[in-house]
Amino acid sequence: MDYAVLGKRTPKIDGVAKATGSARFSRDMILPRMLYGWILRSPYAHARILNIDTSRAAALPGVKAVITGRDTAGVKFGVFRETRDQYALPIDIVRYIGDEVAAVAAVDEDAAQEALELINVDYEVLPAVFDPLEAMRLGAPLVHEGVDRNISAHVLIQFGDIEEGFREADHVREDHFETANISHSTMEPYAATASYDPSGYLDVWVPNQGPFMRRRALSNTLKLPLDNVRIHKVHIGGAFGGRSEMMSCEFCASLLSMKTGRPVQIAYTREETFTCTRQKHPFIVDIKTGMKWDGTLTARQYRVIADGGAYLNTGPITISDSFAIALASYRFAHVRYEASRIYTNKGVRGAMKGQGSQQLRFAEDSQLDMMANDLGLDPIEIRLKNAVEPNEMLLNKSRVTSCGLKETIRESAAAMKWEKPSQKTTRDGRGKGAGISAMISGFSMGIRTSSSSFIKFNEDGQITLLSGTVDNGQGNETMVAIIAAEELGIPVEDIRVVNADTTLTPQDPGSYSMAATFVSGNAARLAAADAKRQLLEIAAEKLEANPADLDIRDKRIFVKGSPGKGIGLKDVVWAGLASGRPVLGKGHYQPDLAFMDTVHGKIEGQVTGAYTFGATVAEVEVDRETGRVDVTKVAAAHDCGRAINRMAVEGQIDGSVVIGQGQVFSEEMRWDGGQCLNASYTSYGLATALETPQVLPIIVESDDPNGPFGAKEAAETINIAIVPSLANAVFHAVGVRIQSLPISPEKVLGALESCKAL
């Protein structure tokens, strides 16, 4: 198919604003008479608040309001009714160092910060627990009263007969893996600006991944009618799953604004952004897999423990979703999955790029490599042998529609000129090797929801496209514009996108779970198709032709086959206006899915509209003297269905590789009890430009039957795949297998030492 706009390299429509500094982020919303807010946080990992005396703070000149949990409606928030266990401003108990205690608004930051020091809090310190395994012991301190052994969520999912599966195997391995507590580290620190109008309307600018979800949470907790809360479109400095949930920040800014009648801005410090927003769950995974001599997988059993920190909220999705999706990578007949998410008195863990998929895939794909090695099988062959195929029905009765898994494996291997793994040595004596991993991602829509879109043709033939989709940087605004442009035969420049504003734009699920392209993109396409139908009808009258014989290209409507016979788009729009038929397109898309009950681990039925696939082959060099690993080259092949914008897909691939590199080799939030030791960029370990490897992005187009123009998603899969391939590459370079992330120089050296000792 020959597309006019789609599949090209389209610059982002918000690129110029971002390149010139005119794009406004939440903290750039500086409003007249705005007050500055700060939050007082708990110095204890677990304590009861006995009394808060705010009188001295309130009396400080410049301070306009002080609020505590007692000033709130006392409503807990969270995505599912059953998982609401957190107050935006705790009332009686604080559960981690950094938990919110009070908030102030003052005329400047200095006064607000000074006021925090004048708030007197009496705490009764309670016993705390930090390690998930300790937290699960009987008699351990309870983070939430009444929650047995601190198990905040537990699922057990089985298909087939696991014992039978292991009996069928010729080779069975059991291994233990651990992943790290990762920070999303969005470059934009968390911030919110809120402005309450005495007529009852609240305007909020806050980083989010779904303005409609956020509006609901704010409306519930503030007890304001839904429609009185407006989440505005604002530029968002990254999300990666970490901005799915409401934070105390916008709640306190809103409540302080309601109290003072003035706009209030609260900007978290980098340290607060690290510790008091959300983090990635670290997993402990015990995995047992059975295999035939020829590499055919027979059975797999998982035991997973996820350290969830102080609250639950989206936690069940993390443990359930990652397994539901696992079923679509390699084929099994027998599988048993048991996972527990545990409360501890530490910062809260939530979604990050593929929920818990990255953690599980690290264990699965590292072990697959180990088993291939045990049996002398080629790592590529073993993956190809077990990979799922298009149209395959999975164990949970979810069908894989389009599937380019095998192509991604073959193409990434070919790009790296893959040979049988062997340890090589570079000229300066470093170990060199390559590892592969092949991955799956999918979006399970635990919360079933849909997207709608409107298209309005303006008098000059240009259009306004209204979409609820939010852009966190991945390019969703440009994505819907390209889709509409392609459908309508007009250039992207003629489209103005108005998006992610709860008052202006129609409902949308948000840009998590990879739903943006598939759901919002489909809605935009349908809106464009509706507008096109209207245009063709009007044009047909003018051209005395049948609408079915017409098409649009380059802003002209013409009779197919005789392009000379046509009419300008603008004239058609005018004709519509003159005859009482303004061209207004409307589109709505809801994937036809089974409800996936992540809280109880019910994952049967069609859990996702599409599965996406990817494979990466990574080449590393390991310094045997220092244990340092350099990533030199990565080929990453992604089956995204169809690239709406090649440049954007490549950007997602590049970013996923480098984020993954940091996650594998250096990133980790380290804790001493309940105290995070490295909540700063100087000590956390993000990769810099100097570590960036050569990335070979490969786009595989499997043309999904349900995606808009065949598109699926482009953000998550490679970030999941890269992790085990790097771990596998280290093994193939120097023969040591590190089973806990991060693969730090100390661990590599330690493993090399113990190899020598053998």
Add this chain to the structure above:
Amino acid sequence: MKRALKLTVNDEDYEVLADTHRTLLEVLRDSLGLTGSKEGCGFGACGACTVLLDGKANLACLTLAFSAQGKQITTIEGLAVNGKLHPIQDAAVRYGAIQCGFCTPGWIMSAKALLDEKPKPTELEVKTAISGNLCRCTGYVKIIESIIAASEGK
């Protein structure tokens, strides 16, 4: 204590009252409304606040506003001339070097300081020049490509 502060930013003179302990970043953003420079950390670790002082890249979050008096300050808002993007900005847009855009003003300023001093840098020089500018979205790949493209007039 507040004192009169005179700054020259993007060839315009400003005079404001400011506390002596204010950083240049605070004054640019809060007093002058130049919010293009970002605060990613406030501690000199991310580069989002990079501005030029007499043509050299500086971290505005670590620079006292009063120490910038008498210097030519250039911020991201000062790069485009009469609505025409600076070649680095233009390449950033065309090469897909911008995702969320929060780090963008910072690295563009670092790149400008580099190209003004060294119009044809090597890839390693580009990487080194922006190694203090963290980016969580792009993996730096297209940032590096775009700076090299700008240096080659592509």
